[in-house]
Amino acid sequence: MSVGLLALLDDVVALTKVAAASLDDVAAQAAKAGTKAAGVVIDDAAVTPRYVVGFSPDRELPIVWRIARGSLINKLVFLLPAALLLSAFAPWAITPLLLLGGLYLAYEGAEKIYEMIVPHAAHDRTAEAKARAAAPDAQVLEDQRVSGAIKTDFILSAEIMAITLAGLGDGTVWSRAVVMAVVAIGITLAVYGAVALIVKADDIGLALARRGSGVLAAIGRGLVRGMPVFLKVLALVGTAAMVWVGGGIIVHSLAGYGFAGPEHVIHEAAVAASGAVPALGGVIVWLVTAAGAGVIGLLAGFALIPIAGKILAPAWAAVKQLFPTRRKEA
Numbered sequence: 031m032s033v034g035l036l037a038l039l040d041d042v043v044a045l046t047k048v049a050a051a052s053l054d055d056v057a058a059q060a061a062k063a064g065t066k067a068a069g070v071v072i073d074d075a076a077v078t079p080r081y082v083v084g085f086s087p088d089r090e091l092p093i094v095w096r097i098a099r100g101s102l103i104n105k106l107v108f109l110l111p112a113a114l115l116l117s118a119f120a121p122w123a124i125t126p127l128l129l130l131g132g133l134y135l136a137y138e139g140a141e142k143i144y145e146m147i148v149p150h151a152a153h154d155r156t157a158e159a160k161a162r163a164a165a166p167d168a169q170v171l172e173d174q175r176v177s178g179a180i181k182t183d184f185i186l187s188a189e190i191m192a193i194t195l196a197g198l199g200d201g202t203v204w205s206r207a208v209v210m211a212v213v214a215i216g217i218t219l220a221v222y223g224a225v226a227l228i229v230k231a232d233d234i235g236l237a238l239a240r241r242g243s244g245v246l247a248a249i250g251r252g253l254v255r256g257m258p259v260f261l262k263v264l265a266l267v268g269t270a271a272m273v274w275v276g277g278g279i280i281v282h283s284l285a286g287y288g289f290a291g292p293e294h295v296i297h298e299a300a301v302a303a304s305g306a307v308p309a310l311g312g313v314i315v316w317l318v319t320a321a322g323a324g325v326i327g328l329l330a331g332f333a334l335i336p337i338a339g340k341i342l343a344p345a346w347a348a349v350k351q352l353f354p355t356r357r358k359e360a
Contacts, residue, residue, distance in 0.1 A: 071217055074186045076268025078225045079261060081179040085172065090229045093176060098222035100180035101187060105214035108184075109191045114207055117195055124196055125286050131189040132279025133330060137338060139272030140331025190217060193279075228264070232257045274320045277327025296322030 078097060082090050116123050194213045198206055235253025238246050285293040300318035304311040 071190065071221055072268055072271040074183065074190075075221045075224050075228075076264045076271070077182060077186075078179060078221070079228050079264075081175045082225075082229045085168070085175075087230075087233055089168075089172065091226055093172060094222055094226045094229060096176045097179045097183065098218060100176070101183045101218050101222065102215070104180065104184045104187045105191060105218065106211060109188055110207065110210050110214060113191050113195045113210065114203055117206065118203065124192065125283055128192050128196055128279055129283035131192055132276045132283060132327075133334060134185065135189065135272045135276030136280065136327040136331035137276075137334040138331075139269050139276060140328055141335055141338075142269045142272070143328070144332070144335060187214075190214075228257075228261070231260075270324070273327040273331065274324040275327075277323035277325065277330065278320075280330055281323055281326055292322075292326060296326075 078094075081097065082093050085093060116127075191210060191214065194210050195206070198209060201209075231253050235250040235257070238250025239254060240250075242250055281293050281296065284290070296319055299322060300315040303318045304314040307314055
């Protein structure tokens with residue numbers, strides 16, 4: 031019996047080592063895949079706070095939670111199974127979908143830059159006024175904002191899951207599912223945890239300024255004064271992330287179809303620039319690569335603006351007319 035028990039313990043130890051190695055492999059793959067999706071994650075964190083603007087402080091965290099829950103449902107219930115089905119039955123479709131996602135990100139980033147150059151402030155105020163007029167109470171307006179945020183998140187989450195899937199090596203369906211689930215949960219917690227801190231930072235600063243003294247009060251005043259600037263910087267970083275990530279996806283997707291010229295040009299420029307400053311070689315390579323991808327993203331995005339306005343917008347309006355939504359009566 032003692033020999034059998036020792037053998038059983040040896041088997042348990044061996045299984046534990048295998049499980050630990052598997053967990054380490056999952057963690058490594060999840061970290062690698064999540065890093066590749068970092069640009070989209072930055073944009074997601076930059077976009078979300080604007081959906082909370084205008085509500086009372088006691089509703090800010092509940093709204094963030096509702097959007098985060100919708101984001102998890104998007105990733106785990108809809109996108110993860112769809113991605114696994116694609117990888118199993120239509121792996122050839124992953125690259126075209128990535129390319130479409132890259133074009134979308136490039137378009138969104140270029141469109142935001144265009145709005146900075148040619149402001150549409152009057153249009154934005156009119157749209158906001160119409161939204162408030164259509165909403166009979168704060169709850170309906172909140173529901174509209176949350177719904178809009180979850181729809182936007184669906185597009186960004188789809189790109190995150192597609193990038194994650196494309197970054198995974200060979201493996202079983204279950205291992206891919208676990209890695210993608212870990213990435214989905216980890217990214218959602220990171221993004222909406224950061225969003226919660228951002229939207230409550232001014233309240234925290236105000237509380238410190240009122241109740242604190244000395245250094246704490248100074249930190250509080252700095253938070254209150256600095257958050258508007260920080261939000262503007264975050265929006266700019268989010269826009270830049272959309273452009274360079276979209277451009278990078280376009281470049282890599284084209285290389286996958288045999289059009290590797292842009293990728294080679296960007297790589298050679300990055301290597302040449304890093305050679306000029308060897309001490310900062312890695313940083314220079316990243317900066318030049320991101321800049322090159324950003325140029326491609328801007329060109330593609332600006333080219334898509336008139337196409338989206340003249341073709342895609344009317345087509346989307348026609349689709350919505352085929353499936354009219356019922357408005358709730360006040």
